[in-house]
Structures are given as structure tokens and as C-alpha cells.
Amino acid sequence: MIKESPLQYDFDKLWKEGMLDWHGRMPERMVDDELEEAFWMQSMKKKDTSRQMSMPKRFTKK
Numbered sequence: 001m002i003k004e005s006p007l008q009y010d011f012d013k014l015w016k017e018g019m020l021d022w023h024g025r026m027p028e029r030m031v032d033d034e035l036e037e038a039f040w041m042q043s044m045k046k047k048d049t050s051r052q053m054s055m056p057k058r059f060t061k062k
Helices: 011-019 033-054
Strands: none
Touching: none
């Protein structure tokens, strides 16, 4: 529980601490821009595919 005003906290620091793995290291894709971009490209492809599969036929691209 936060006892002080939230304005006195360094939220950037707290966010970065929350991103650390069990060994106190930042995940590889968080420090490597190419890995991060590849992750999101793959994620968006999966999302697009699953979205098309769940839509009625009349709404999908021809």
C-alpha cells in the first residue's frame, strides 16, 4: 500500500523494477529493439489470423 503521495514516487523506476525477471535481469526483448519489433510483428499476425477465423464469412477479406 502506498502511504505517501504518488507524486513522490519514481514510477519509471518502479515500472523498470517490475519488468525484471526472477534473476533481476531485464528480459532480452526489452533491451533489444529487433527482438521487440519481431515479437510485436508475430503477435499482430496471430491476432489478425485469429480475428479473421472468428468473423463471419461476409466480413473477411476476399
